[in-house]
Amino acid sequence: MSKSKRSHLKNTVKESLRMALEAIRDNKLRSVLTLLGIAIGVFSVIGVMTAIRTLETSIESGLNVFGTNTFLIQKYPAVTIGGHSRRKYRNRRNITYDQFKELKRRARLPIMVSVTDYSGGQTIKYRDKQAKKNVYLQGGDEGSLRTFNTFIGDGRNITAHDVEFSRRVTVLGMDAVDQMFPFEDPLGKIITINGIGFTVVGIAERKGKMFGQSQDNYVLIPITTYLQRYGKRWTSLAITVEAPSAELYDKTRDEVIGILRMIRKVPPGKENDFEVVSNAQLIETFGQFTGGVKLFALAISIIALLVAGIGIMNIMLVSVSERIKEIGIRKAIGATRRDILIQFLTEAVFLSEFGGITGVILGVLGGNLVAMAFNIPAVIPLDWVLIGLAVCSVIGVGFGIYPAYRAAKLDPITSLRYE
Amino acid sequence: MNDLITLKGVTRVYEVGTEKIHALAGVDLTIRPNEYISTMGPSGSGKSTLMNIIGCLDTPTSGTYEFEGEPVHKMDDNQLASIRNRKIGFVFQTFNLLPKLTALRNVELPLIYANVPRDERLEQAERALRRVGLIDRMNHKPNELSGGQRQRVAIARALVTNPSVILADEPTGNLDSKSGEDIMRLFDDLHEAGNTIILVTHEEYIAKHAQRTLHILDGKINEDTLNG
Ligand SMILES: Nc1ncnc2c1ncn2[C@@H]1O[C@H](COP(=O)(O)OP(=O)(O)O)[C@@H](O)[C@H]1O
Ligand SMILES: [Mg+2]
Numbered sequence: 342m343s344k345s346k347r348s349h350l351k352n353t354v355k356e357s358l359r360m361a362l363e364a365i366r367d368n369k370l371r372s373v374l375t376l377l378g379i380a381i382g383v384f385s386v387i388g389v390m391t392a393i394r395t396l397e398t399s400i401e402s403g404l405n406v407f408g409t410n411t412f413l414i415q416k417y418p419a420v421t422i423g424g425h426s427r428r429k430y431r432n433r434r435n436i437t438y439d440q441f442k443e444l445k446r447r448a449r450l451p452i453m454v455s456v457t458d459y460s461g462g463q464t465i466k467y468r469d470k471q472a473k474k475n476v477y478l479q480g481g482d483e484g485s486l487r488t489f490n491t492f493i494g495d496g497r498n499i500t501a502h503d504v505e506f507s508r509r510v511t512v513l514g515m516d517a518v519d520q521m522f523p524f525e526d527p528l529g530k531i532i533t534i535n536g537i538g539f540t541v542v543g544i545a546e547r548k549g550k551m552f553g554q555s556q557d558n559y560v561l562i563p564i565t566t567y568l569q570r571y572g573k574r575w576t577s578l579a580i581t582v583e584a585p586s587a588e589l590y591d592k593t594r595d596e597v598i599g600i601l602r603m604i605r606k607v608p609p610g611k612e613n614d615f616e617v618v619s620n621a622q623l624i625e626t627f628g629q630f631t632g633g634v635k636l637f638a639l640a641i642s643i644i645a646l647l648v649a650g651i652g653i654m655n656i657m658l659v660s661v662s663e664r665i666k667e668i669g670i671r672k673a674i675g676a677t678r679r680d681i682l683i684q685f686l687t688e689a690v691f692l693s694e695f696g697g698i699t700g701v702i703l704g705v706l707g708g709n710l711v712a713m714a715f716n717i718p719a720v721i722p723l724d725w726v727l728i729g730l731a732v733c734s735v736i737g738v739g740f741g742i743y744p745a746y747r748a749a750k751l752d753p754i755t756s757l758r759y760e
Numbered sequence: 761m762n763d764l765i766t767l768k769g770v771t772r773v774y775e776v777g778t779e780k781i782h783a784l785a786g787v788d789l790t791i792r793p794n795e796y797i798s799t800m801g802p803s804g805s806g807k808s809t810l811m812n813i814i815g816c817l818d819t820p821t822s823g824t825y826e827f828e829g830e831p832v833h834k835m836d837d838n839q840l841a842s843i844r845n846r847k848i849g850f851v852f853q854t855f856n857l858l859p860k861l862t863a864l865r866n867v868e869l870p871l872i873y874a875n876v877p878r879d880e881r882l883e884q885a886e887r888a889l890r891r892v893g894l895i896d897r898m899n900h901k902p903n904e905l906s907g908g909q910r911q912r913v914a915i916a917r918a919l920v921t922n923p924s925v926i927l928a929d930e931p932t933g934n935l936d937s938k939s940g941e942d943i944m945r946l947f948d949d950l951h952e953a954g955n956t957i958i959l960v961t962h963e964e965y966i967a968k969h970a971q972r973t974l975h976i977l978d979g980k981i982n983e984d985t986l987n988g
Contacts, residue, residue, distance in 0.1 A: 675845020
């Protein structure tokens with residue numbers, strides 16, 4: 342008895358699926374529209390989630406801009422979110438080269454203390470070839486390349502001596518090499534920066550793009566030379582400090598902050614007049630941002646799916662009224678209410694599921710296209726794929742059940758008479 | 761012999777606004793297996809209403825209806841669907857085939873609802889189509905068939921579950937006289953083979969095919985005659 346009942350159900354579902362496929366095939370426009378609605382809803386969820394997931398992954402690795410165990414000291418915060426105006430920070434005294442030298446001399450724990458500043462818009466030329474305007478002039482020291490997370494590819498690095506004697510030497514980023522030395526070996530050549538000559542002593546290894554931005558668009562010269570020739574009244578330096586290990590990170594940080602407060606004569610009890618920026622802090626700040634975006638995307642997606650669901654319901658209702666005669670015929674030859682209910686539900690679920698899968702595929706593709714534009718490795722947000730498909734089933738059943746119920750309830754004679 | 765169908769005091773009242781229409785005004789009727797019955801009467805006299813009630817598409821307002829001894833007037837929706845499915849083959853004036861399905865799929869449909877396994881279903885559907893002479897058209901859709909052929913498909917669909925009775929409400933009403941005559945010969949054959957047939961018609965010459973004729977007037981059986 343129960344076995345035959347089960348086989349009956351299996352048979353019903355199988356036949357319903359077959360009938361659903363026939364109905365979908367016979368009503369192509371209606372089916373395509375329904376499918377589209379669901380697909381767009383799912384696409385928006387999956388697309389946004391894929392994009393965010395890829396961004397998140399890459400932000401977490403990408404924000405490790407200064408390498409592990411490293412922090413940055415500068416006048417302004419790295420990211421400001423919310424109402425804090427820059428005015429609060431503007432009145433702070435600049436971080437000067439002397440302060441940096443003093444810090445480097447007195448700090449015991451760091452394995453590296455490095456200084457940089459940069460400015461854009463300089464005229465950088467080799468003979469008749471000029472580097473593009475987005476190539477930065479970067480002032481630094483022997484540690485700077487390390488803080489850029491790159492290495493010397495050819496030639497030599499800037500040395501402590503270069504800095505001490507304000508030598509006119511330079512290490513080129515690969516963009517500058519590509520633009521000024523397409524056919525020549527740059528080593529030993531002299532480039533001009535605003536008309537002043539610099540000897541190319543080294544070439545940095547290529548880093549590629551991150552978030553669509555080149556990481557190789559700089560020309561590095563000793564910070565002392567930089568300050569003499571290109572420094573401005575408002576120049577405030579950024580100091581990168583590397584701790585020897587994760588365990589000593591906090592201690593190193595405290596030591597450096599203490600020394601810098603002394604150097605800058607910050608009275609005890611007053612807050613620092615400089616910012617300490619760490620990877621962890623950047624990631625946290627960014628997390629707040631993506632969290633907001635995610636919530637927003639979720640809200641949009643829920644609305645999209647709701648609209649799609651109502652669309653499905655409408656289309657199924659139209660389908661019911663278009664097929665009143667069919668329902669009458671089926672009932673006349675023995676279909677029960679349950680048979681009709683299952684048939685219409687199967688159709689709705691099948692349509693939404695099919696739309697859902699289409700949406701998932703488009704969404705994953707679209708999301709990954711966004712990722713590709715930012716030069717980020719692709720991901721498939723499996724959890725959101727499953728959630729998307731589950732939501733589609735719920736929509737199929739949820740919004741299909743009312744039309745299906747209406748269809749099942751129809752009186753056979755009235756429906757047969759319907760034209 | 762046991763009776764197949766027994767109606768006692770069956771009425772069917774339609775309420776349209778405040779007006780009550782007595783489509784059937786007390787029908788007593790007994791039908792035995794393998795009878796061949798035609799039903800005649802003016803338009804609006806209640807012939808279709810009677811057929812629908814016998815065919816379990818509709819239920820009486822009052823009175824009793826027993827089918828093979830079972831009280832149809834007490835049955836719920838599912839039981840009625842099951843009787844329609846297994847015991848009754850209905851043939852309509854307008855054929856009522858599903859336009860998007862092939863002849864074979866149309867004929868197969870009642871067996872799907874009867875939960876017959878697929879292999880058996882196809883075999884029985886093909887047998888029914890062969891019986892009405894349309895086996896070579898089984899993959900055609902209704903709009904690729906003539907009126908007479910469509911009605912044959914509908915008859916095959918009515919036959920396929922091997923029902924206890926075949927009901928036909930003006931089966932030749934939409935056909936030319938030649939096709940109508942063909943359809944009637946098919947009914948004659950089916951009756952010959954042991955089927956019980958009840959049909960509605962306006963035409964005297966069609967009614968003559970049956971052994972017994974019911975004359976309906978104003979929702980009542982006015983005359984119940986055996987044809988010589
Ligand atoms: N669904 C309905 N609602 C109201 N009146 C109906 C309905 N169906 C039939 N009738 C009325 O019942 C009477 C009998 O109809 P019917 O059985 O179709 O007659 P016939 O088939 O003999 O032409 C007619 O007066 C018709 O108008
Ligand atoms: Mg009629």
